[in-house]
Amino acid sequence: MLEIIGVDIAPLLASAGVIGVILGFGAQTLIKDYLSGIFIILEDQFGVGDIVDVGPVVGTVEEVSLRFTRLRDMSGVVWYVRNGEILRVANRSQGWTLAIVDIPVDYDSDLDRVRDLIEKVAIDMDEDPTYDDMLLGQPQFAGVESMSGNAVVVRVTAKAVPEMQVQLVRTIRERIKLAFDRAGIIVPVLPPQQMTPPMEPRRQ
Structure with missing residues:
Protein backbone atom coordinates (compact mmCIF):
# COMPACT_ATOMS: atom_id res chain seq x y z
CA MET A 1 0.00 0.00 0.00
CA GLN A 94 27.25 -18.29 56.05
CA GLY A 95 28.08 -20.29 59.16
CA TRP A 96 31.28 -18.57 60.25
CA THR A 97 34.17 -16.41 59.08
CA LEU A 98 37.87 -16.63 59.92
CA ALA A 99 39.44 -13.90 62.03
CA ILE A 100 43.18 -13.57 61.38
CA VAL A 101 45.37 -11.59 63.78
CA ASP A 102 49.06 -10.97 63.06
CA ILE A 103 51.12 -9.82 66.06
CA PRO A 104 54.70 -8.50 65.71
CA VAL A 105 57.12 -9.35 68.53
CA ASP A 106 60.73 -8.37 69.11
CA TYR A 107 63.45 -10.67 67.74
CA ASP A 108 64.78 -11.16 71.27
CA SER A 109 61.43 -12.41 72.56
CA ASP A 110 61.13 -16.01 73.75
CA LEU A 111 58.72 -17.53 71.22
CA ASP A 112 57.74 -20.35 73.59
CA ARG A 113 56.70 -17.75 76.14
CA VAL A 114 54.88 -15.78 73.46
CA ARG A 115 52.95 -18.91 72.47
CA ASP A 116 52.09 -19.72 76.10
CA LEU A 117 50.75 -16.20 76.69
CA ILE A 118 48.65 -16.26 73.52
CA GLU A 119 47.25 -19.71 74.32
CA LYS A 120 46.34 -18.49 77.83
CA VAL A 121 44.47 -15.54 76.28
CA ALA A 122 42.75 -17.96 73.88
CA ILE A 123 41.60 -20.25 76.70
CA ASP A 124 40.34 -17.32 78.79
CA MET A 125 38.35 -15.91 75.86
CA ASP A 126 36.85 -19.30 75.02
CA GLU A 127 35.68 -19.78 78.60
CA ASP A 128 34.34 -16.23 78.99
CA PRO A 129 30.64 -15.98 78.00
CA THR A 130 31.20 -12.30 77.23
CA TYR A 131 32.59 -13.33 73.84
CA ASP A 132 29.90 -15.85 72.89
CA ASP A 133 28.31 -13.36 70.50
CA MET A 134 31.47 -13.13 68.39
CA LEU A 135 33.66 -16.19 69.03
CA LEU A 136 33.03 -19.77 67.85
CA GLY A 137 35.54 -21.95 69.65
CA GLN A 138 38.99 -21.33 71.08
CA PRO A 139 41.40 -19.13 69.08
CA GLN A 140 44.41 -20.99 67.74
CA PHE A 141 48.10 -20.04 67.78
CA ALA A 142 49.13 -20.71 64.16
CA GLY A 143 52.86 -20.02 64.61
CA VAL A 144 55.36 -17.70 62.98
CA GLU A 145 53.85 -16.09 59.90
CA SER A 146 56.78 -13.97 58.73
CA MET A 147 59.97 -12.18 59.74
CA SER A 148 60.78 -8.58 58.87
CA GLY A 149 63.72 -6.30 59.52
CA ASN A 150 62.87 -5.67 63.17
CA ALA A 151 60.13 -8.13 64.14
CA VAL A 152 58.89 -11.69 64.11
CA VAL A 153 55.20 -11.83 63.19
CA VAL A 154 53.10 -14.56 64.80
CA ARG A 155 49.58 -15.40 63.67
CA VAL A 156 46.44 -16.20 65.64
CA THR A 157 43.25 -17.48 63.98
CA ALA A 158 39.72 -17.85 65.29
CA LYS A 159 36.29 -18.75 63.96
CA ALA A 160 34.07 -15.69 64.19
CA VAL A 161 30.33 -15.23 64.19
CA PRO A 162 29.30 -13.74 60.82
CA GLU A 163 29.53 -9.94 60.76
CA MET A 164 31.61 -9.93 63.99
CA GLN A 165 34.96 -10.70 62.37
CA VAL A 166 36.39 -7.18 62.59
CA GLN A 167 35.30 -6.74 66.21
CA LEU A 168 36.80 -10.11 67.15
CA VAL A 169 40.14 -9.25 65.52
CA ARG A 170 40.31 -6.01 67.53
CA THR A 171 39.37 -7.79 70.76
CA ILE A 172 41.97 -10.56 70.34
CA ARG A 173 44.65 -8.00 69.50
CA GLU A 174 43.76 -5.93 72.58
CA ARG A 175 43.77 -8.94 74.92
CA ILE A 176 47.14 -10.13 73.62
CA LYS A 177 48.63 -6.64 73.92
CA LEU A 178 47.55 -6.42 77.57
CA ALA A 179 49.02 -9.88 78.27
CA PHE A 180 52.29 -8.91 76.59
CA ASP A 181 52.50 -5.68 78.58
CA ARG A 182 52.11 -7.55 81.87
CA ALA A 183 54.76 -10.08 80.83
CA GLY A 184 57.22 -7.52 79.47
CA ILE A 185 57.01 -8.77 75.88
CA ILE A 186 57.97 -5.96 73.51
CA VAL A 187 55.78 -5.24 70.51
CA PRO A 188 58.03 -3.32 68.10
CA VAL A 189 56.81 -0.32 66.19
CA LEU A 190 56.75 -1.26 62.53
CA PRO A 191 58.14 1.36 60.15
CA PRO A 192 55.54 3.25 58.14
CA GLN A 193 55.03 2.19 54.54
CA GLN A 194 56.94 4.39 52.18
CA MET A 195 55.06 5.59 49.15
CA THR A 196 57.04 6.11 45.97
CA PRO A 197 56.09 9.44 44.40
CA PRO A 198 55.03 9.30 40.75
CA MET A 199 57.77 10.11 38.27
CA GLU A 200 57.50 13.43 36.53
CA PRO A 201 57.48 13.29 32.74
CA ARG A 202 60.89 13.95 31.25
CA ARG A 203 61.20 17.31 29.64
CA GLN A 204 62.39 17.36 26.09
Missing part, protein backbone atom coordinates in the same frame (compact mmCIF):
# COMPACT_ATOMS: atom_id res chain seq x y z
CA LEU A 2 2.77 2.42 0.95
CA GLU A 3 4.65 1.50 -2.21
CA ILE A 4 1.55 2.36 -4.24
CA ILE A 5 1.53 5.92 -2.92
CA GLY A 6 5.26 6.28 -3.52
CA VAL A 7 6.68 5.60 -0.06
CA ASP A 8 9.89 3.55 0.02
CA ILE A 9 9.32 0.93 2.70
CA ALA A 10 12.86 -0.52 2.60
CA PRO A 11 14.24 1.90 5.26
CA LEU A 12 11.19 1.22 7.42
CA LEU A 13 11.71 -2.52 7.21
CA ALA A 14 15.40 -2.11 8.02
CA SER A 15 14.58 0.06 11.04
CA ALA A 16 12.01 -2.45 12.22
CA GLY A 17 14.58 -5.21 11.92
CA VAL A 18 17.12 -3.26 13.98
CA ILE A 19 14.52 -2.50 16.64
CA GLY A 20 13.54 -6.16 16.73
CA VAL A 21 17.15 -7.21 17.26
CA ILE A 22 17.56 -4.65 20.06
CA LEU A 23 14.36 -5.79 21.74
CA GLY A 24 15.47 -9.39 21.37
CA PHE A 25 18.78 -8.72 23.11
CA GLY A 26 16.98 -6.73 25.80
CA ALA A 27 14.54 -9.55 26.40
CA GLN A 28 17.42 -12.04 26.58
CA THR A 29 19.17 -9.92 29.22
CA LEU A 30 15.98 -9.49 31.21
CA ILE A 31 15.23 -13.22 31.12
CA LYS A 32 18.81 -13.98 32.21
CA ASP A 33 18.50 -11.56 35.15
CA TYR A 34 15.19 -13.07 36.28
CA LEU A 35 16.37 -16.67 35.97
CA SER A 36 19.53 -15.87 37.94
CA GLY A 37 17.42 -14.14 40.59
CA ILE A 38 15.18 -17.19 40.91
CA PHE A 39 18.17 -19.50 41.46
CA ILE A 40 19.77 -17.08 43.96
CA ILE A 41 16.58 -17.12 46.04
CA LEU A 42 15.78 -20.84 45.68
CA GLU A 43 19.34 -21.96 46.45
CA ASP A 44 19.66 -19.46 49.31
CA GLN A 45 23.02 -18.27 47.98
CA PHE A 46 22.72 -15.10 50.06
CA GLY A 47 20.10 -12.97 51.75
CA VAL A 48 19.52 -9.55 53.26
CA GLY A 49 22.22 -8.77 55.84
CA ASP A 50 24.85 -11.12 54.38
CA ILE A 51 28.29 -9.78 53.50
CA VAL A 52 29.09 -10.99 49.98
CA ASP A 53 31.73 -10.62 47.28
CA VAL A 54 30.05 -10.67 43.86
CA GLY A 55 33.08 -9.68 41.79
CA PRO A 56 32.83 -5.96 41.15
CA VAL A 57 31.90 -5.14 44.75
CA VAL A 58 32.05 -6.44 48.33
CA GLY A 59 29.26 -5.27 50.59
CA THR A 60 26.22 -5.96 52.73
CA VAL A 61 23.10 -7.20 50.94
CA GLU A 62 20.22 -4.75 51.42
CA GLU A 63 17.75 -6.15 48.88
CA VAL A 64 17.41 -9.22 46.68
CA SER A 65 14.86 -8.99 43.87
CA LEU A 66 14.35 -11.20 40.83
CA ARG A 67 16.13 -8.70 38.57
CA PHE A 68 18.87 -7.14 40.70
CA THR A 69 20.68 -7.25 44.05
CA ARG A 70 21.31 -4.09 46.05
CA LEU A 71 24.54 -3.91 48.07
CA ARG A 72 26.11 -1.29 50.30
CA ASP A 73 29.92 -1.39 50.38
CA MET A 74 32.19 -0.52 53.30
CA SER A 75 32.31 3.12 52.19
CA GLY A 76 28.53 3.41 52.28
CA VAL A 77 28.12 3.42 48.50
CA VAL A 78 25.00 1.62 47.25
CA TRP A 79 25.47 -0.72 44.28
CA TYR A 80 22.75 -2.19 42.07
CA VAL A 81 24.07 -5.39 40.50
CA ARG A 82 22.03 -7.20 37.84
CA ASN A 83 21.56 -10.81 38.88
CA GLY A 84 22.57 -11.98 35.41
CA GLU A 85 25.99 -10.35 35.93
CA ILE A 86 26.69 -12.30 39.13
CA LEU A 87 28.84 -15.18 37.91
CA ARG A 88 30.21 -16.22 41.30
CA VAL A 89 29.45 -15.35 44.92
CA ALA A 90 31.64 -15.47 48.02
CA ASN A 91 29.32 -15.33 51.04
CA ARG A 92 31.23 -14.22 54.12
CA SER A 93 28.26 -14.64 56.44
Whole structure:
Protein backbone atom coordinates (compact mmCIF):
# COMPACT_ATOMS: atom_id res chain seq x y z
CA MET A 1 0.00 0.00 0.00
CA LEU A 2 2.77 2.42 0.95
CA GLU A 3 4.65 1.50 -2.21
CA ILE A 4 1.55 2.36 -4.24
CA ILE A 5 1.53 5.92 -2.92
CA GLY A 6 5.26 6.28 -3.52
CA VAL A 7 6.68 5.60 -0.06
CA ASP A 8 9.89 3.55 0.02
CA ILE A 9 9.32 0.93 2.70
CA ALA A 10 12.86 -0.52 2.60
CA PRO A 11 14.24 1.90 5.26
CA LEU A 12 11.19 1.22 7.42
CA LEU A 13 11.71 -2.52 7.21
CA ALA A 14 15.40 -2.11 8.02
CA SER A 15 14.58 0.06 11.04
CA ALA A 16 12.01 -2.45 12.22
CA GLY A 17 14.58 -5.21 11.92
CA VAL A 18 17.12 -3.26 13.98
CA ILE A 19 14.52 -2.50 16.64
CA GLY A 20 13.54 -6.16 16.73
CA VAL A 21 17.15 -7.21 17.26
CA ILE A 22 17.56 -4.65 20.06
CA LEU A 23 14.36 -5.79 21.74
CA GLY A 24 15.47 -9.39 21.37
CA PHE A 25 18.78 -8.72 23.11
CA GLY A 26 16.98 -6.73 25.80
CA ALA A 27 14.54 -9.55 26.40
CA GLN A 28 17.42 -12.04 26.58
CA THR A 29 19.17 -9.92 29.22
CA LEU A 30 15.98 -9.49 31.21
CA ILE A 31 15.23 -13.22 31.12
CA LYS A 32 18.81 -13.98 32.21
CA ASP A 33 18.50 -11.56 35.15
CA TYR A 34 15.19 -13.07 36.28
CA LEU A 35 16.37 -16.67 35.97
CA SER A 36 19.53 -15.87 37.94
CA GLY A 37 17.42 -14.14 40.59
CA ILE A 38 15.18 -17.19 40.91
CA PHE A 39 18.17 -19.50 41.46
CA ILE A 40 19.77 -17.08 43.96
CA ILE A 41 16.58 -17.12 46.04
CA LEU A 42 15.78 -20.84 45.68
CA GLU A 43 19.34 -21.96 46.45
CA ASP A 44 19.66 -19.46 49.31
CA GLN A 45 23.02 -18.27 47.98
CA PHE A 46 22.72 -15.10 50.06
CA GLY A 47 20.10 -12.97 51.75
CA VAL A 48 19.52 -9.55 53.26
CA GLY A 49 22.22 -8.77 55.84
CA ASP A 50 24.85 -11.12 54.38
CA ILE A 51 28.29 -9.78 53.50
CA VAL A 52 29.09 -10.99 49.98
CA ASP A 53 31.73 -10.62 47.28
CA VAL A 54 30.05 -10.67 43.86
CA GLY A 55 33.08 -9.68 41.79
CA PRO A 56 32.83 -5.96 41.15
CA VAL A 57 31.90 -5.14 44.75
CA VAL A 58 32.05 -6.44 48.33
CA GLY A 59 29.26 -5.27 50.59
CA THR A 60 26.22 -5.96 52.73
CA VAL A 61 23.10 -7.20 50.94
CA GLU A 62 20.22 -4.75 51.42
CA GLU A 63 17.75 -6.15 48.88
CA VAL A 64 17.41 -9.22 46.68
CA SER A 65 14.86 -8.99 43.87
CA LEU A 66 14.35 -11.20 40.83
CA ARG A 67 16.13 -8.70 38.57
CA PHE A 68 18.87 -7.14 40.70
CA THR A 69 20.68 -7.25 44.05
CA ARG A 70 21.31 -4.09 46.05
CA LEU A 71 24.54 -3.91 48.07
CA ARG A 72 26.11 -1.29 50.30
CA ASP A 73 29.92 -1.39 50.38
CA MET A 74 32.19 -0.52 53.30
CA SER A 75 32.31 3.12 52.19
CA GLY A 76 28.53 3.41 52.28
CA VAL A 77 28.12 3.42 48.50
CA VAL A 78 25.00 1.62 47.25
CA TRP A 79 25.47 -0.72 44.28
CA TYR A 80 22.75 -2.19 42.07
CA VAL A 81 24.07 -5.39 40.50
CA ARG A 82 22.03 -7.20 37.84
CA ASN A 83 21.56 -10.81 38.88
CA GLY A 84 22.57 -11.98 35.41
CA GLU A 85 25.99 -10.35 35.93
CA ILE A 86 26.69 -12.30 39.13
CA LEU A 87 28.84 -15.18 37.91
CA ARG A 88 30.21 -16.22 41.30
CA VAL A 89 29.45 -15.35 44.92
CA ALA A 90 31.64 -15.47 48.02
CA ASN A 91 29.32 -15.33 51.04
CA ARG A 92 31.23 -14.22 54.12
CA SER A 93 28.26 -14.64 56.44
CA GLN A 94 27.25 -18.29 56.05
CA GLY A 95 28.08 -20.29 59.16
CA TRP A 96 31.28 -18.57 60.25
CA THR A 97 34.17 -16.41 59.08
CA LEU A 98 37.87 -16.63 59.92
CA ALA A 99 39.44 -13.90 62.03
CA ILE A 100 43.18 -13.57 61.38
CA VAL A 101 45.37 -11.59 63.78
CA ASP A 102 49.06 -10.97 63.06
CA ILE A 103 51.12 -9.82 66.06
CA PRO A 104 54.70 -8.50 65.71
CA VAL A 105 57.12 -9.35 68.53
CA ASP A 106 60.73 -8.37 69.11
CA TYR A 107 63.45 -10.67 67.74
CA ASP A 108 64.78 -11.16 71.27
CA SER A 109 61.43 -12.41 72.56
CA ASP A 110 61.13 -16.01 73.75
CA LEU A 111 58.72 -17.53 71.22
CA ASP A 112 57.74 -20.35 73.59
CA ARG A 113 56.70 -17.75 76.14
CA VAL A 114 54.88 -15.78 73.46
CA ARG A 115 52.95 -18.91 72.47
CA ASP A 116 52.09 -19.72 76.10
CA LEU A 117 50.75 -16.20 76.69
CA ILE A 118 48.65 -16.26 73.52
CA GLU A 119 47.25 -19.71 74.32
CA LYS A 120 46.34 -18.49 77.83
CA VAL A 121 44.47 -15.54 76.28
CA ALA A 122 42.75 -17.96 73.88
CA ILE A 123 41.60 -20.25 76.70
CA ASP A 124 40.34 -17.32 78.79
CA MET A 125 38.35 -15.91 75.86
CA ASP A 126 36.85 -19.30 75.02
CA GLU A 127 35.68 -19.78 78.60
CA ASP A 128 34.34 -16.23 78.99
CA PRO A 129 30.64 -15.98 78.00
CA THR A 130 31.20 -12.30 77.23
CA TYR A 131 32.59 -13.33 73.84
CA ASP A 132 29.90 -15.85 72.89
CA ASP A 133 28.31 -13.36 70.50
CA MET A 134 31.47 -13.13 68.39
CA LEU A 135 33.66 -16.19 69.03
CA LEU A 136 33.03 -19.77 67.85
CA GLY A 137 35.54 -21.95 69.65
CA GLN A 138 38.99 -21.33 71.08
CA PRO A 139 41.40 -19.13 69.08
CA GLN A 140 44.41 -20.99 67.74
CA PHE A 141 48.10 -20.04 67.78
CA ALA A 142 49.13 -20.71 64.16
CA GLY A 143 52.86 -20.02 64.61
CA VAL A 144 55.36 -17.70 62.98
CA GLU A 145 53.85 -16.09 59.90
CA SER A 146 56.78 -13.97 58.73
CA MET A 147 59.97 -12.18 59.74
CA SER A 148 60.78 -8.58 58.87
CA GLY A 149 63.72 -6.30 59.52
CA ASN A 150 62.87 -5.67 63.17
CA ALA A 151 60.13 -8.13 64.14
CA VAL A 152 58.89 -11.69 64.11
CA VAL A 153 55.20 -11.83 63.19
CA VAL A 154 53.10 -14.56 64.80
CA ARG A 155 49.58 -15.40 63.67
CA VAL A 156 46.44 -16.20 65.64
CA THR A 157 43.25 -17.48 63.98
CA ALA A 158 39.72 -17.85 65.29
CA LYS A 159 36.29 -18.75 63.96
CA ALA A 160 34.07 -15.69 64.19
CA VAL A 161 30.33 -15.23 64.19
CA PRO A 162 29.30 -13.74 60.82
CA GLU A 163 29.53 -9.94 60.76
CA MET A 164 31.61 -9.93 63.99
CA GLN A 165 34.96 -10.70 62.37
CA VAL A 166 36.39 -7.18 62.59
CA GLN A 167 35.30 -6.74 66.21
CA LEU A 168 36.80 -10.11 67.15
CA VAL A 169 40.14 -9.25 65.52
CA ARG A 170 40.31 -6.01 67.53
CA THR A 171 39.37 -7.79 70.76
CA ILE A 172 41.97 -10.56 70.34
CA ARG A 173 44.65 -8.00 69.50
CA GLU A 174 43.76 -5.93 72.58
CA ARG A 175 43.77 -8.94 74.92
CA ILE A 176 47.14 -10.13 73.62
CA LYS A 177 48.63 -6.64 73.92
CA LEU A 178 47.55 -6.42 77.57
CA ALA A 179 49.02 -9.88 78.27
CA PHE A 180 52.29 -8.91 76.59
CA ASP A 181 52.50 -5.68 78.58
CA ARG A 182 52.11 -7.55 81.87
CA ALA A 183 54.76 -10.08 80.83
CA GLY A 184 57.22 -7.52 79.47
CA ILE A 185 57.01 -8.77 75.88
CA ILE A 186 57.97 -5.96 73.51
CA VAL A 187 55.78 -5.24 70.51
CA PRO A 188 58.03 -3.32 68.10
CA VAL A 189 56.81 -0.32 66.19
CA LEU A 190 56.75 -1.26 62.53
CA PRO A 191 58.14 1.36 60.15
CA PRO A 192 55.54 3.25 58.14
CA GLN A 193 55.03 2.19 54.54
CA GLN A 194 56.94 4.39 52.18
CA MET A 195 55.06 5.59 49.15
CA THR A 196 57.04 6.11 45.97
CA PRO A 197 56.09 9.44 44.40
CA PRO A 198 55.03 9.30 40.75
CA MET A 199 57.77 10.11 38.27
CA GLU A 200 57.50 13.43 36.53
CA PRO A 201 57.48 13.29 32.74
CA ARG A 202 60.89 13.95 31.25
CA ARG A 203 61.20 17.31 29.64
CA GLN A 204 62.39 17.36 26.09
